[in-house]
Amino acid sequence: MKIKLKKRLKGYKGDFILDVDISIRKGSFITIFGRSGAGKTTLLKMLAGLLKPDEGFIEVSGKVWYDSTMGIDLPPQKRRVGVVFQDYALFPNMTVEENILYGMEKKDEDLLEMLLSLTELKELRKRKPQSLSGGQKQRVALARAVARKPDILLLDEPLSALDIDMRKKLQEELQMIHRTFSLTTFLISHDFSEVFRLSDKVFVMENGKIIKEGRPDQIFVQERISGKVRFSGEILQINREDVVYIVSVLVGNNIIKVVADPDEVQDLSVGDKVVVASKAFNPFILKSE
Amino acid sequence: MNRLRGKIVNIESSESISLVEVKTDIGNICAVVVETPETAEYLKVNNDIYVLFKETEVSIGKELSGMISLRNRFECVVEEIQKGKVLTRLVLKCGDNLIKSVITTRSAERMEIKKGDSVTALVKTNEVSLMEIPDGS
Numbered sequence: 001m002k003i004k005l006k007k008r009l010k011g012y013k014g015d016f017i018l019d020v021d022i023s024i025r026k027g028s029f030i031t032i033f034g035r036s037g038a039g040k041t042t043l044l045k046m047l048a049g050l051l052k053p054d055e056g057f058i059e060v061s062g063k064v065w066y067d068s069t070m071g072i073d074l075p076p077q078k079r080r081v082g083v084v085f086q087d088y089a090l091f092p093n094m095t096v097e098e099n100i101l102y103g104m105e106k107k108d109e110d111l112l113e114m115l116l117s118l119t120e121l122k123e124l125r126k127r128k129p130q131s132l133s134g135g136q137k138q139r140v141a142l143a144r145a146v147a148r149k150p151d152i153l154l155l156d157e158p159l160s161a162l163d164i165d166m167r168k169k170l171q172e173e174l175q176m177i178h179r180t181f182s183l184t185t186f187l188i189s190h191d192f193s194e195v196f197r198l199s200d201k202v203f204v205m206e207n208g209k210i211i212k213e214g215r216p217d218q219i220f221v222q223e224r225i226s227g228k229v230r231f232s233g234e235i236l237q238i239n240r241e242d243v244v245y246i247v248s249v250l251v252g253n254n255i256i257k258v259v260a261d262p263d264e265v266q267d268l269s270v271g272d273k274v275v276v277a278s279k280a281f282n283p284f285i286l287k288s289e
Numbered sequence: 290m291n292r293l294r295g296k297i298v299n300i301e302s303s304e305s306i307s308l309v310e311v312k313t314d315i316g317n318i319c320a321v322v323v324e325t326p327e328t329a330e331y332l333k334v335n336n337d338i339y340v341l342f343k344e345t346e347v348s349i350g351k352e353l354s355g356m357i358s359l360r361n362r363f364e365c366v367v368e369e370i371q372k373g374k375v376l377t378r379l380v381l382k383c384g385d386n387l388i389k390s391v392i393t394t395r396s397a398e399r400m401e402i403k404k405g406d407s408v409t410a411l412v413k414t415n416e417v418s419l420m421e422i423p424d425g426s
Contacts, residue, residue, distance in 0.1 A: 280322075
């Protein structure tokens with residue numbers, strides 16, 4: 001899959017050019033990471049055909065979706081793409097299954113059942129969106145996006161409005177759907193642990209350009225240590241305790257406490273992204289119930 | 290975390306574990322790592338590397354005699370001692386380098402450690418980590 005796009009954008013600090021030239025392996029789970037206003041959503045909208053680039057080229061699975069020199073510009077419904085945005089955008093007058101069926105090109109009962117079960121919506125199938133929770137609505141949106149049998153799935157911060165438990169649950173379902181349907185998935189996310197958990201490649205965007213690409217650990221971890229046990233997280237708290245400090249780090253849903261020397265703590269502050277590493281020799285493994 | 294810069298002088302590997310010997314200013318330091326030159330690019334003789342070990346993994350000996358399995362031992366002078374209720378932090382001078390150690394206050398008192406004492410700092414090989422030196426530093 002090849003994407004080469006240019007578009008002039010208006011930013012709050014003046015105009016800038018979105019200029020992206022990337023190739024993506026089919027089946028990848030891609031995260032686009034970057035500040036707001038970097039051009040991430042614009043890029044997804046251009047892929048979906050919802051926004052016209054100034055110039056460029058999009059080819060997915062051997063099919064050209066857009067080519068400015070040839071005058072090719074497939075409309076959104078001709079592109080095999082599923083889209084989920086932060087706001088659920090479900091049809092309020094339709095039930096869960098009607099919403100999902102609406103996404104299909106032709107009615108496919110087997111696929112409907114599969115999607116309902118993957119997203120745990122079987123029991124809610126006759127309900128209307130207004131009676132669903134945020135997590136449930138987002139599942140419907142996801143099932144509807146996949147119901148089109150897309151080649152690529154575009155997710156613009158789909159989980160950012162959800163609480164952490166629901167987010168984790170949906171991350172698992174996302175991953176399952178990504179694999180089950182052999183999708184190439186693009187996710188915009190600011191959630192560090194989400195990026196690590198889900199994606200196999202990260203593109204970091206800044207002012208419309210890709211400034212870094214690689215595996216999450218290559219992008220976010222500067223130092224390569226021989227530690228076999230390593231987690232990425234965010235510092236929640238730094239407390240002095242006796243002659244040392246206890247640094248609490250949020251890793252996924254867990255808080256890990258690490259003893260640190262006063263000299264180490266000098267460069268650390270709450271909110272910092274860090275790696276917690278230990279040697280393979282230290283941890284115990286206890287079977288959980 | 291104690292961090293020293295050194296050069297790899299020897300690597301012995303089994304299937305997936307290596308014993309790596311690194312020459313540093315304070316003497317040779319050995320590390321056992323679950324990596325081999327095949328799995329980790331930085332494991333090459335003559336490569337510059339950082340040796341890391343946590344303060345809490347540095348044991349202290351005073352007037353040591355007899356045999357001990359620890360391979361990493363450094364003769365030091367106590368430069369600074371900070372006693373807490375449970376833990377005591379020692380800053381040790383070893384040549385021109387400073388090593389930090391955290392032991393229990395009980396041990397520090399039992400051994401009557403005070404500033405200016407000559408002590409041996411001991412670190413188990415499996416507590417020593419190696420870290421690639423990022424380019425340009």
